[in-house]
Amino acid sequence: MKAVILAAGEGQRLEPLTNRRPKPMVPIANQPLLEYVIEAVSDAGIDEIVLVVGYKRERIQTYFGDGHRWGVDIEYATQGKQLGTGHAVLQAEPAVGDDFLVLNGDRIITAGLVERLVENHAETDGTLMAVTPADDPSEYGVVTLDGDGVSGITEKPRAAAVPSDIVNAGVYAFDQSVFEYIRAIDPGSDGERALTAAIEAMIGDRPVRAVRYRGLWVDVSYLWDVTAVTAQVLDAMDDPVQNGTVEAGAHVADNVRIGSGTRVGSNATIRRGTALGNNVTVGANAVLSNVVAFDDATIHDGAVLRDCVVAENATVGPNSTSPGGPADVIVDGTYFEDVDLGAVVGDNASVGAGVVLDEGTVIGDGARVGDGVTVSGRVPPDAEVRGG
Amino acid sequence: MCGIIGYVGDTSPISVVATGLKNLEYRGYDSAGVALNDGAIEVYKQQGEIDDLQLPESTDAKLGIGHTRWSTHGEPTDENAHPHTDCEGRIAVVHNGIIENYDSLQDELSDHEFTSETDTEVIPHLLEEVYVGDDLVGAVQAVLDRLEGSYAFAVTAVGHDGMVAARMDSPLVVGHGEDGNFLASDVTAFLEHTREVSYVEDGDVVSASADGITVYGDEGVVDRAVRTVDWEAEAAEKGGYDHYMLKEIHEQPRSLRQTLSGRVDAVGGDVDLELDMPEQYLQSVEEVQVVACGTSYHAGLYAQQLIEELADVRVSVKVASEYEFTGGRDPWRTLVVAVTQSGETADTLSAMREAARAGARTMAVTNTVGSTAAREADDAIYIRAGPEIGVAATKTFAAQVTTLSLLSVYLGRERGMLAADDASELLENARGLPGAIQQILDVEDEIREVAEEYVDGEAFFFVGRKLGCPVALEGALKLKEISYAHAEGFAAGELKHGTLALVTPNTPVLAVLTEGANPKATLNNVKEVESRGAPVIGISSYEGAEKFLDATFDVPELGRLEPLLANVYLQLFAYHVAKIMGRSIDKPRNLAKSVTVE
Numbered sequence: 001m002k003a004v005i006l007a008a009g010e011g012q013r014l015e016p017l018t019n020r021r022p023k024p025m026v027p028i029a030n031q032p033l034l035e036y037v038i039e040a041v042s043d044a045g046i047d048e049i050v051l052v053v054g055y056k057r058e059r060i061q062t063y064f065g066d067g068h069r070w071g072v073d074i075e076y077a078t079q080g081k082q083l084g085t086g087h088a089v090l091q092a093e094p095a096v097g098d099d100f101l102v103l104n105g106d107r108i109i110t111a112g113l114v115e116r117l118v119e120n121h122a123e124t125d126g127t128l129m130a131v132t133p134a135d136d137p138s139e140y141g142v143v144t145l146d147g148d149g150v151s152g153i154t155e156k157p158r159a160a161a162v163p164s165d166i167v168n169a170g171v172y173a174f175d176q177s178v179f180e181y182i183r184a185i186d187p188g189s190d191g192e193r194a195l196t197a198a199i200e201a202m203i204g205d206r207p208v209r210a211v212r213y214r215g216l217w218v219d220v221s222y223l224w225d226v227t228a229v230t231a232q233v234l235d236a237m238d239d240p241v242q243n244g245t246v247e248a249g250a251h252v253a254d255n256v257r258i259g260s261g262t263r264v265g266s267n268a269t270i271r272r273g274t275a276l277g278n279n280v281t282v283g284a285n286a287v288l289s290n291v292v293a294f295d296d297a298t299i300h301d302g303a304v305l306r307d308c309v310v311a312e313n314a315t316v317g318p319n320s321t322s323p324g325g326p327a328d329v330i331v332d333g334t335y336f337e338d339v340d341l342g343a344v345v346g347d348n349a350s351v352g353a354g355v356v357l358d359e360g361t362v363i364g365d366g367a368r369v370g371d372g373v374t375v376s377g378r379v380p381p382d383a384e385v386r387g388g
Numbered sequence: 389m390c391g392i393i394g395y396v397g398d399t400s401p402i403s404v405v406a407t408g409l410k411n412l413e414y415r416g417y418d419s420a421g422v423a424l425n426d427g428a429i430e431v432y433k434q435q436g437e438i439d440d441l442q443l444p445e446s447t448d449a450k451l452g453i454g455h456t457r458w459s460t461h462g463e464p465t466d467e468n469a470h471p472h473t474d475c476e477g478r479i480a481v482v483h484n485g486i487i488e489n490y491d492s493l494q495d496e497l498s499d500h501e502f503t504s505e506t507d508t509e510v511i512p513h514l515l516e517e518v519y520v521g522d523d524l525v526g527a528v529q530a531v532l533d534r535l536e537g538s539y540a541f542a543v544t545a546v547g548h549d550g551m552v553a554a555r556m557d558s559p560l561v562v563g564h565g566e567d568g569n570f571l572a573s574d575v576t577a578f579l580e581h582t583r584e585v586s587y588v589e590d591g592d593v594v595s596a597s598a599d600g601i602t603v604y605g606d607e608g609v610v611d612r613a614v615r616t617v618d619w620e621a622e623a624a625e626k627g628g629y630d631h632y633m634l635k636e637i638h639e640q641p642r643s644l645r646q647t648l649s650g651r652v653d654a655v656g657g658d659v660d661l662e663l664d665m666p667e668q669y670l671q672s673v674e675e676v677q678v679v680a681c682g683t684s685y686h687a688g689l690y691a692q693q694l695i696e697e698l699a700d701v702r703v704s705v706k707v708a709s710e711y712e713f714t715g716g717r718d719p720w721r722t723l724v725v726a727v728t729q730s731g732e733t734a735d736t737l738s739a740m741r742e743a744a745r746a747g748a749r750t751m752a753v754t755n756t757v758g759s760t761a762a763r764e765a766d767d768a769i770y771i772r773a774g775p776e777i778g779v780a781a782t783k784t785f786a787a788q789v790t791t792l793s794l795l796s797v798y799l800g801r802e803r804g805m806l807a808a809d810d811a812s813e814l815l816e817n818a819r820g821l822p823g824a825i826q827q828i829l830d831v832e833d834e835i836r837e838v839a840e841e842y843v844d845g846e847a848f849f850f851v852g853r854k855l856g857c858p859v860a861l862e863g864a865l866k867l868k869e870i871s872y873a874h875a876e877g878f879a880a881g882e883l884k885h886g887t888l889a890l891v892t893p894n895t896p897v898l899a900v901l902t903e904g905a906n907p908k909a910t911l912n913n914v915k916e917v918e919s920r921g922a923p924v925i926g927i928s929s930y931e932g933a934e935k936f937l938d939a940t941f942d943v944p945e946l947g948r949l950e951p952l953l954a955n956v957y958l959q960l961f962a963y964h965v966a967k968i969m970g971r972s973i974d975k976p977r978n979l980a981k982s983v984t985v986e
Contacts, residue, residue, distance in 0.1 A: 020830050053628065058829070062638040065627035076628035247655070261649040261819075279645045279822055281654070295645070296823030313823025348827050348944070 001048075001118070003041045004092040007034055007105030008054030008079040013221055013331055016346035016365045016381055017311055022055045024105035025063065026220060027294055029233040029240070029275045030257050032063060033220060036108040038070050041101075043111035044118060047072045050095045051105070052088045054079035084192035086182040093179050099125075102195070104170035108218040108229070113171060120211050121173040127208045129199065130169040132217045139221060140167035141196050143210065150208040153196050166210075168196065169217055178202070222331060223362065224341040227307050230292050231255075231273030244276070247284070265301065283318065290324075300353070307342035308357075314345045317353040317371065327360025330378075346381065390470070390484040391415035392560075393577045394453040394542040394551045397568010397598045401452030402443055408570075408577040409438045409454045414777050414981035415484075415573060416458025419469035423480035424449035425544045431480060433469035450598060451551060453542045453571075455482035458980040461490070462505030472509040474516035475501050478546040481515070483508040484573055485558040488537035511541060524548040525595050525604065532556075532593070538734070540588075542571050550597030553588070559732045559760060560588040562601050564614060569596045575617050576775055586612040587758045615758065631973045633778035633870070637959050638829055640783045641822035646772040647787045648822075651794060654815040657808030658801060659794045661769050669749070670802040673723050677748075678705040679739040680727035683781040683865065684788060688727050689858035691792035694948065698806050698814070699799035711739035719747035726752050727792070729776065729784045730981070731759020740765060753791055755784055769795065778974050779981050780869045782959050785862060786825070789952050793818055817947045824944040828956045831941075835957060838925060838939045839964035846894040848873060849887065849922075850958070851880035851913055855951040856905025863898060863958030870973050871966035880913040893921035898958065901928035902943045902950035911936060925961075927954035 011023025024034035067074030077091040144152040181198035244262030252270040259278035273290035283301035294312040306324030324342035343357035346365030356374040364381035391412030395404045421433025426449035455470035462468040471480040490507035500513040519527040538557035563570035565582035593604040629635035678688035688705040724743035728736040731754035752765035762768040773787035800806025852860035864877035901907035907930035926937035
C-alpha cells in the first residue's frame with residue numbers, strides 16, 4: 001500500500017516563513033514538518049510514498065530526493081494550482097493502486113497512528129479517517145461520530161457551536177472510489193475541491209469509519225507554534241544530536257539540537273528548547289532561550305533572544321535583544337492575545353546592532369533593520385527600517 | 389570514454405547489469421550492450437540509448453558484463469557496440485580506454501575475423517590465441533604484455549565460472565556484495581547493492597567469482613584494501629526534477645555546507661584541510677601551477693587570483709592537455725594542483741604525472757575518494773560535492789571554487805602572508821555561500837522569464853573582469869554545452885579589441901558586475917555594447933548599475949565570493965535557455981561526463 005502525502009500547500013498563516021518555502025518544509029527541531037510524517041510512514045512499514053507537491057516544490061524535492069535516506073521510495077506528483085486538498089489527491093491518482101493512505105504533510109504524527117490505520121484497514125475495507133481529540137477544535141474539521149462511524153464533519157465551526165472536541169486528524173485510508181467523489185464535488189467560485197467535502201458526500205452512500213487516536217498529534221499553525229513545538233519535540237527527544245563546534249566557556253543545555261557546521265561562540269549560553277540548524281553562527285556571549293535558528297542564520301556577539309525564530313540566512317546584529325514574553329499578534333485579521341512570541345526574523349533579513357525587537361515583532365524576509373532601532377509589529381518583506 | 393560493469397552471483401544478472409549501465413550513463417550513451425554467460429555466451433548490443441537496449445526477460449546465467457559507449461574509434465553502430473567477441477563467440481570483452489597499438493595487433497591476427505572498427509576487438513582475439521582449459525586469468529595475464537594504451541576491461545569466457553578484469557590508466561573498482569561480486573568503472577554502478585569496494589591498481593588482474601574476489605599483481609596475489617563508500621545511491625535518481633542538472637543546481641547550498649563542514653574556523657581565521665604539508669616547504673614554494681580542463685579550468689582561474697592575492701605566490705593555470713613542465717622553474721619549489729571532478733580525467737592525470745616526473749609536489753582537488761588522481765598525488769583535498777550526474781558541471785564548480793578558496797587561506801596562513809583578520813573575512817564569506825545561493829535559487833522564475841525573452845539571440849557574450857572573468861568563461865561554457873547556442877566569454881576589456889564587431893541588437897550580453905569583478909570598469913563596457921544596440925543582462929551588486937541594464941539580477945553581498953554567486957544565475961540562465969530550446973540537457977550531444985581519453 002502506498003501513502004500519498006499532501007505537501008503542495010503554502011501555509012499563509014506562517015508568513016513570512018512560508019514566503020520562501022512551503023509549510024511542510026518549516027523546520028521543527030531541525031527537521032522539516034514533512035520529515036516527521038515521512039518517518040512515521042516509513043516506521044509503520046510503508047515504503048512507497050507519493051508526495052503531492054506544488055508551491056515551492058524545489059525545496060521539498062531537493063531535501064527528500066528519491067527518499068533513499070529514509071528507506072522509502074518517493075515519487076512526485078505536481079499540483080500546478082492550489083485548488084484544494086481533494087484536487088491534490090486527484091494528482092496522485094495515476095500513481096496509486098486499489099487502496100492507499102492519504103496524509104497531511106504538515107502535522108507531526110507518530111508511526112503508531114499510521115500503524116493503527118493500516119491494521120484497521122486490513123480488517124475492513126472502505127474509507128477510514130483517523131480522529132483525535134484537540135484542545136482547539138474550532139481550528140479543524142470537527143467530527144461527529146455514530147459508534148465507529150463518521151456521521152458528519154463541520155469545518156472550523158465557531159467556538160460557540162463546536163459539537164465535540166474530536167477532530168479530523170488528516171490521515172485517511174481510501175480505495176479508488178474516492179476519486180469519483182472528488183470529481184463530483186462542485187468546485188464553487190474559488191475552484192477549490194476539499195477532500196473533506198468528498199468524504200461528506202461519501203457518508204450517505206457508504207460507511208466511513210473513524211479510527212480513534214490519542215497519541216502525539218501536533219499542528220504548527222502559527223508562528224509561536226514553531227518555537228513552542230520545537231521545545232516540546234526537543235524535550236521528548238532522548239539526547240538530541242549536537243554537532244558543530246562549541247567554543248570554550250559556552251554553556252549548552254541538554255535539550256538543545258545543533259546542526260553540522262554550526263559554531264557557538266565563547267561564553268554563549270544556549271538554553272532549553274533551542275534548535276540551531278546547519279552552518280549557523282552564534283557569536284560570543286549570546287544568550288538564546290527557546291530560539292529556532294534555521295540553516296545559515298547568524299546571531300552576532302551579545303545578542304539576547306527568547307522565544308524567537310531566526311530564519312534561513314537571516315542575521316541578528318551584536319547586542320540586539322528580544323526579551324520575549326506574552327505578546328498580542330494579529331494574523332490574517334484575527335487578534336491573538338498573550339501568545340509566547342519574542343520575534344521572528346524572516347529569511348535573508350538583517351537586523352543591525354543594538355536593536356530591540358519588542359515582543360511579537362515579525363520582520364519580513366529580506367527586510368533590513370538599521371542599528372539601534374526599536375521595532376514592534378510587522379515589518380513587510382524587503383522593507384528598510386531606519387532610526388529616526 | 390565508456391563505462392563497464394560486471395556481476396557474478398546468485399541472482400539474475402540482467403537487471404543488475406542494466407541498472408548499473410543506467411547509473412554509468414554519464415560516461416557515455418551512444419551505444420550499449422550486455423553479454424550473459426550461462427555456459428554459452430549470449431551478446432545483446434546495439435547503437436542507441438541504454439533504455440532502448442533489448443534484453444531477455446529471464447536467464448539461467450549467473451554472470452553478466454555490460455558496457456555503455458562514447459565513441460572514440462569507430463562510429464556508434466550496432467557492430468561497434470561492446471561486448472566484442474572472438475571468432476568462435478566463446479570470449480566476450482567490454483573495455484574502457486584506448487588500445488593504441490590495435491593496428492599492428494590486428495595485422496598480427498590476420499587469420500582472425502574482425503567484425504567491428506573498434507580498437508577493443510583485438511582483446512578477445514588475442515585471448516582466443518592463448519585461452520586453454522579454464523585458465524582465463526593466465527590468458528589475460530599473457531595478453532596484457534601485448535597491449536599498449538589505456539584500459540579497464542572485463543572478460544567472460546565459456547569454460548570459466550567467474551569474470552576476469554584488468555586495468556591500466558582507466559578506472560576500475562570492485563564491489564564485494566552479499567549476493568555476488570561486482571566490477572565497474574565507477575562505484576555508482578553498483579552502489580545500491582554494496583558499499584564495500586576495493587580500488588584496483590594499474591597492472592592488476594582481478595578474478596571475480598560468486599564466492600570471492602582475488603587480485604593478482606606482478607608477483608602473485610595482492611591485497612587491495614576494502615573501503616566503505618558513504619555516498620547515497622540517491623545519486624541515480626532525479627527526485628522530482630526534470631533534469632539532473634537542475635537538481636544539482638538546487639543542491640548547491642547543501643553540498644557547500646558539506647564542503648565547508650568542520651574545515652573553517654572563521655573566528656580564528658584558520659582552515660583545516662587535513663593536509664600534511666611541511667610549513668618550510670610551503671614557505672619555499674615559488675609557484676603554484678593549476679592544471680585542469682573545462683569547468684575545472686575555470687575554477688582554477690578563479691583560484692589563481694585568490695591564491696596570488698592571499699598567499700603572495702605566483703600562480704599559473706594551464707589547460708591540462710597543453711601542459712608541459714617547461715623551463716624557468718625549480719620543480720622543488722613548484723606545487724602542482726590538479727583540479728578534476730572525477731579524478732580520472734586523462735588529460736589532467738597525464739599533466740599531473742608529467743609534473744611528478746619533473747620532481748614537483750602534486751596535489752589533487754577532486755570529488756572522488758579513491759580516484760586515480762587522489763591516489764597518485766602527494767596530497768588530496770576532496771570537494772565533497774556528492775555525486776554529479778548531469779554532464780554540465782554545476783555544483784562541483786561551486787564546490788571546487790569554495791575548496792580552492794579555503795586552500796588559498798591555508799597557503800596564505802602557512803606562508804605567513806595572511807593576517808588572521810583578513811582570513812576571517814574570506815572565511816565568513818565562504819560560510820555565507822549556502823544561504824546566499826539559496827536566495828538566488830528562490831528567484832528562479834525571474835531568470836526563466838529573462839531566458840524566455842532572449843532565447844532567440846544569435847549569439848551570447850559573457851563579460852567580466854578580475855574574478856568575474858572566469859565566471860564569464862564558465863557561463864558561456866554552460867550555455868554552449870547544453871543549448872548549443874553560440875556563446876563566448878571574455879575579459880570585459882577585451883571586447884573592444886575585436887569581438888565588439890560581432891555585437892548587434894540580436895546578441896545579448898551578460899555582464900558580471902559584482903564585488904571582486906571591478907564593476908565600475910565593466911559598466912563602461914556595458915555602455916559600449918548598449919550603444920551598438922545589444923541588450924544587456926547584468927548580474928550585479930553594483931549600486932546604480934540597473935539603469936544601464938535591460939535586466940538585472942541582484943547578487944547578495946559576499947565580498948570576493950560574489951562572482952561565484954553570479955555564476956548560479958548563469959547556470960540557471962543556461963538551463964532555462966536549453967530547456968526552452970528542447971535540448972537534451974543531461975546528455976548533450978558529443979559530450980561525456982568525465983573524459984578518460986586524451
